Amino acid sequence: MIARLLSALLAAGCTAASAEPAPEADVLSIGGSVTEIVAALGQGHRLRARDSTSTWPPEVADLPDVGYMRALSPEGVLSVGPDLILSEDGAGPPEALDVIRAADVAFVTVPDAVTTDGILRKIEIVGAALGVPDRAAALSDAVATDLADAMADAARPDAQRKRVLFVLSTQGGRITASGTGTAADALIRMAGATNAVTEFEGYKQISDEAVGRAAPDVILMMDRGGDHGAADDELFAMPAIRLTPAAADRASVRLDGLLMLGFGPRTAEAVRRLNAALYDEGA
Incomplete structure (x- = not known):
């Protein structure tokens, strides 16, 4: 099924590289932290669907669920009709992503993070993809300050x-x-x-x-x-x-x-x- 769908998409000349999200594009968010960032940027109204790891903020539970991010099906992802897919690194399986990327949908991968700088980079990438870099800069400043304060308060010998x-x-x-x-x-x-x-x-x-x-x-x-x-x-x-x-x-x-x-x-x-x-x- 995946091979046939990929062949059909390639035959039609659809490539992710040619796709550009429209202003106020409908978004599918894959990965809980990415969904949180979309919401924190004030863009939650643009979410058309989410994956099963996306559980915050609570209102995203009302959105269609395309499944676990590491076990996606192309049919399920593409059926919700997103203009833009924002995905945490590590989504899969690879053959499913090949089909999804071959569709006429903008696809942006957001790298994992385990540091403050990594979190800020995630915010920057999501903000740029959504066309709200100023909001992303403001959110990054707030997150960096809050996290620095929390870590300073937690520090001990x-x-x-x-x-x-x-x-x-x-x-x-x-x-x-x-x-x-x-x-x-x-x-x-x-x-x-x-x-x-x-x-x-x-x-x-x-x-x-x-x-x-x-x-x-x-x-x-x-x-x-x-x-x-x-x-x-x-x-x-x-x-x-x-x-x-x-x-x-x-x-x-x-x-x-x-x-x-x-x-x-x-x-x-x-x-x-x-x-x-x-x-x-x-x-």
């Missing part, structure tokens, strides 16, 4: 920084955790804590022994339940975790996944909320 283990999944009784170079790692450090796992990059399944060596003071998880957010009784009964300092204190923190890992306009809020939860300073 190394000796006082709690060791935090971000657990992505407990599927099958095995811990998948964050190493370095991830959004979770970056947020933990911004919030005045230390990532308990630094032996590898990315998210990986780790052994019970590795969890013990990490000796986390706090377990950090997303709040969506299931394998991604086991309840405390289940979490602290796991052999990998039950002998850690976190288990001794039943110390766990759960935050909204998009707020924590999206690295969009609300990242300063994520820093403040995580810092408050870690150091008992109120949410």
Whole structure:
């Protein structure tokens, strides 16, 4: 099906390179942080559809959902008739993107970010694509100031920084955790804590022994339940975790996944909320 659709589009001479979004173009936003940026720029009224990771602001729930950003179908994406597609890097699968890019629709990729500068670059790219660079500049200034203030408030000496283990999944009784170079790692450090796992990059399944060596003071998880957010009784009964300092204190923190890992306009809020939860300073 994908191959036939791609052949038909190519035969018709439709290319993404020739497509230019019209003023006030209808937008399909793929990726939660991109959707947040569109809304923060005051352009939410232009959103025609969104992907399933786009859950903020709440009103986007009323928009058509084209599916999970890493499992898109060309038919689903193109059926909503966007003039402009704004997509976080990492959308896919690649063969689906080939078909989508071959259609007569402007397609802009927004790079991932785990730093302040990266967030500001995302805002700049989305603002330029939407034709509102002045609004993007103003939003960037506000986000940069707010995030700098939040990080300054969260800062503390190394000796006082709690060791935090971000657990992505407990599927099958095995811990998948964050190493370095991830959004979770970056947020933990911004919030005045230390990532308990630094032996590898990315998210990986780790052994019970590795969890013990990490000796986390706090377990950090997303709040969506299931394998991604086991309840405390289940979490602290796991052999990998039950002998850690976190288990001794039943110390766990759960935050909204998009707020924590999206690295969009609300990242300063994520820093403040995580810092408050870690150091008992109120949410």
